[in-house]
Amino acid sequence: MAIGWCCPCCGEVTTEAATGALELYRADGVFNKHSKRFGPWCRACGRRALFHEGEGPPAPVPHPPSARVLLLSGTCASGKSTVSYLLSERYGLAQIDGDWILDLRRRELGRKVSLEETHESMLAMAVGMVALGRSAVIAHVILPQALAWYRAHLAARRIVHRAVVLMPPMDTLLERNRTRDCWPQPTPEYWVHKFVDDLRAGPESVHALFYDNSRETADETAQRLWELLRRLS
Numbered sequence: 001m002a003i004g005w006c007c008p009c010c011g012e013v014t015t016e017a018a019t020g021a022l023e024l025y026r027a028d029g030v031f032n033k034h035s036k037r038f039g040p041w042c043r044a045c046g047r048r049a050l051f052h053e054g055e056g057p058p059a060p061v062p063h064p065p066s067a068r069v070l071l072l073s074g075t076c077a078s079g080k081s082t083v084s085y086l087l088s089e090r091y092g093l094a095q096i097d098g099d100w101i102l103d104l105r106r107r108e109l110g111r112k113v114s115l116e117e118t119h120e121s122m123l124a125m126a127v128g129m130v131a132l133g134r135s136a137v138i139a140h141v142i143l144p145q146a147l148a149w150y151r152a153h154l155a156a157r158r159i160v161h162r163a164v165v166l167m168p169p170m171d172t173l174l175e176r177n178r179t180r181d182c183w184p185q186p187t188p189e190y191w192v193h194k195f196v197d198d199l200r201a202g203p204e205s206v207h208a209l210f211y212d213n214s215r216e217t218a219d220e221t222a223q224r225l226w227e228l229l230r231r232l233s
Ligand SMILES: [Zn+2]
Pocket: 007, 008, 009, 010, 011, 042, 043, 044, 045, 046, 047
């Protein structure tokens, strides 16, 4: 099968036709307040389009150099969904939000979905966006091992990328977790602590990605991260 987007029902979508043939997000509103319902979706039949790469080891994907990937990690309530939503609204990045993708894949497969499967789906979506000339942000609790996995895969495809781990102080996290209204109930504090511990247990190269966003509005963080991504060469 050729490299590119494909609708399981209508077939191959060429890069030239993709803008007209694919809808990035489903029109029926956002998921959990800040997650757009990314697909992309075939306009003709409504099914989710899939990005295919050739068999064998990952190879460079042709794309304009302006198309990049931001890996946005952080524990629950660190601001990933809000900031990635603003990156898509203000700067046109494709928002690939882990909470939504996990829910989508669960419904598509009718079973529990592993973290690895979710990461694989999100990587393929981001690479596919870059192939269309769009930058993308993957927002999820990406732990050190998975961060390394994403970076190796993006590097193998020669895709310029940057990883950022939102890491406000614990009291800010717990306060946000208590008061945020995107989930029906606050995430148990156990998970807020657990993911911070997991990220802190990572190597120095992961600590270097920590970003304290507690003194910024989500808009300011989105703007800074956009500038960070844009400046990469
Ligand atoms: Zn279709």
